[in-house]
Amino acid sequence: MTKICPPPLSEGRSLALMIQEAARLQRTVFDRRVHKIGFTRTQWQALRQVVDLPGVSQSELAELLEVEKASAGRLIDKLEAFGWLERRPDDADRRVKRIYATDLGRRIHRKITPVAEAMVEEELSGLSQREREMLAKLLVNIKHRLQEMALANDVIDLKELKKDNA
Amino acid sequence: MTKICPPPLSEGRSLALMIQEAARLQRTVFDRRVHKIGFTRTQWQALRQVVDLPGVSQSELAELLEVEKASAGRLIDKLEAFGWLERRPDDADRRVKRIYATDLGRRIHRKITPVAEAMVEEELSGLSQREREMLAKLLVNIKHRLQEMALANDVIDLKELKKDNA
DNA sequence: ATGCAATAGTAACAATGATTACTATATCTG
DNA sequence: CAGATATAGTAATCATTGTTACTATTGCAT
Numbered sequence: 001m002t003k004i005c006p007p008p009l010s011e012g013r014s015l016a017l018m019i020q021e022a023a024r025l026q027r028t029v030f031d032r033r034v035h036k037i038g039f040t041r042t043q044w045q046a047l048r049q050v051v052d053l054p055g056v057s058q059s060e061l062a063e064l065l066e067v068e069k070a071s072a073g074r075l076i077d078k079l080e081a082f083g084w085l086e087r088r089p090d091d092a093d094r095r096v097k098r099i100y101a102t103d104l105g106r107r108i109h110r111k112i113t114p115v116a117e118a119m120v121e122e123e124l125s126g127l128s129q130r131e132r133e134m135l136a137k138l139l140v141n142i143k144h145r146l147q148e149m150a151l152a153n154d155v156i157d158l159k160e161l162k163k164d165n166a
Numbered sequence: 167m168t169k170i171c172p173p174p175l176s177e178g179r180s181l182a183l184m185i186q187e188a189a190r191l192q193r194t195v196f197d198r199r200v201h202k203i204g205f206t207r208t209q210w211q212a213l214r215q216v217v218d219l220p221g222v223s224q225s226e227l228a229e230l231l232e233v234e235k236a237s238a239g240r241l242i243d244k245l246e247a248f249g250w251l252e253r254r255p256d257d258a259d260r261r262v263k264r265i266y267a268t269d270l271g272r273r274i275h276r277k278i279t280p281v282a283e284a285m286v287e288e289e290l291s292g293l294s295q296r297e298r299e300m301l302a303k304l305l306v307n308i309k310h311r312l313q314e315m316a317l318a319n320d321v322i323d324l325k326e327l328k329k330d331n332a
Numbered sequence: 333a334t335g336c337a338a339t340a341g342t343a344a345c346a347a348t349g350a351t352t353a354c355t356a357t358a359t360c361t362g
Numbered sequence: 363c364a365g366a367t368a369t370a371g372t373a374a375t376c377a378t379t380g381t382t383a384c385t386a387t388t389g390c391a392t
Contacts, residue, residue: 010283010286011298012283012286012287012289012290012298013282013283013286014302015286015290015298015301015302015305016192016285016286016289016290018302018305018306018309019185019188019189019192019305020189020192020193021309022185022189022305022308022309022312023185023186023188023189023190024189024232025309025312025313025316026182026185026186026312027186028312028316029312029315029316032316040378042378057340057341058340058341059339059340059341066190067379067380068379068380068381069340069341069342070341070342070343070379070380070381070382071378071379071380072341073340073341073342073343074342074378074379075378090340093339093340093387093388094340094386094387094388095339095340095341095386095387095388096339096340096341096387097340097341116179117176117178117179119182119315120176120178120179120181120182121178122311122315123178123182123308123311123312123315124178124181124182124308124311125311126307126308126310126311127304127307127308131304132177132178132181134300134304135181135301135304135305136180136181136184138293138297138300138301138304139181139184139185139188139301140184141292141293142188142289142290142292142293143184143187143188143191144292145288145289145290145291145292146188146191146192146194146195146289147191149195149285149288149289150191150194150195150198206347206348208348208349223370223371224370224371225369225370225371233349233350234349234350234351235370235371235372236349236350236351236352236371236372236373237348237349237350238371239370239371239372239373240348240349240372241348241349256370259357259358259369259370260356260357260358260370261356261357261358261369261370261371262357262369262370262371263370263371
């Protein structure tokens with residue numbers, strides 16, 4: 001376990017990195033806390049969405065979880081095998097399958113929800129209400145900007161790299 | 167593309183989620199911008215670390231990138247195959263291999279660095295210097311708390327879930 | 333009605349990363 | 363020095379995800 005110091009970064013880059021690190025730490029802590037229960041963060045998020053939106057379709061769930069339809073389908077396979085969720089046909093459209101939490105799924109949801117709540121409360125415990133609002137405001141600002149950037153299509157061209165060796 | 171509204175969350179949870187979303191958006195935007203160059207974010211981060219810390223060992227690099235040693239090894243395999251990095255034996259310890267960027271690797275690094283800088287600058291363009299400092303302060307606070315939490319070992323016990331069906 | 337484009341879900345495959353087990357080397361202990 | 367222990371890196375395996383191609387169904391345009 002050698003101790004390595006990352007090199008200094010620009011002010012902006014270090015902020016961007018801090019966001020990445022905070023997000024990763026959140027995932028790490030949550031994973032540690034629910035690991036013994038034997039499921040993953042993704043599975044938990046799927047369960048949460050389905051409990052909160054009973055009858056959501058698979059495509060809608062994929063959109064909410066921001067994964068591909070195929071990934072969502074496989075995730076639902078597994079959660080259905082666990083007995084936490086079930087697929088039911090839609091009355092009107094025979095293509096769609098609607099997802100519902102089972103009793104067991106709802107029970108697990110009720111059990112984990114306070115854990116998630118406690119975790120975020122603990123994580124934010126050093127911040128005043130005022131500071132939380134400030135943080136939310138700043139993050140919303142960044143998120144909006146990033147969303148615009150994600151839609152723009154200014155990509156780097158490979159040819160530029162090949163040519164000049166500045 | 168059905169429009170789905172996620173259900174409301176507690177104030178804390180929505181903040182935690184915002185951090186996740188900002189982090190994911192950063193990754194998405196960066197991926198889009200470098201995708202045409204044909205490499206991944208992970209590869210870029212590895213290149214960056216190696217350029218900034220020439221002669222870093224594989225284990226150290228794994229630690230910096232926060233991936234497992236085996237994953238780092240395969241990543242280095244690929245980057246070496248690309249001709250961006252090279253392994254060299256350590257003078258004193260025949261177990262360790264030290265990683266250096268090749269000329270090509272350094273050239274690519276010089277090309278991509280401004281892209282990364284421009285991206286974070288653009289992403290933060292809506293924030294004043296004052297606000298950036300505030301954001302950094304708040305994130306450092308959260309990160310410290312999360313780091314403490316990551317070390318604590320208060321995990322949920324599976325047996326608890328099985329027993330009561332409240 | 334008919335035919336065509338769009339959509340919901342699935343299957344097969346490739347890429348990525350973690351985990352475990354292994355080899356080689358180094359270091360510590362007596 | 364001898365032997366135990368730890369560390370650096372690799373190989374094999376497994377799980378997860380994205381991508382592409384496919385089927386079934388729907389709904390729109392003529």
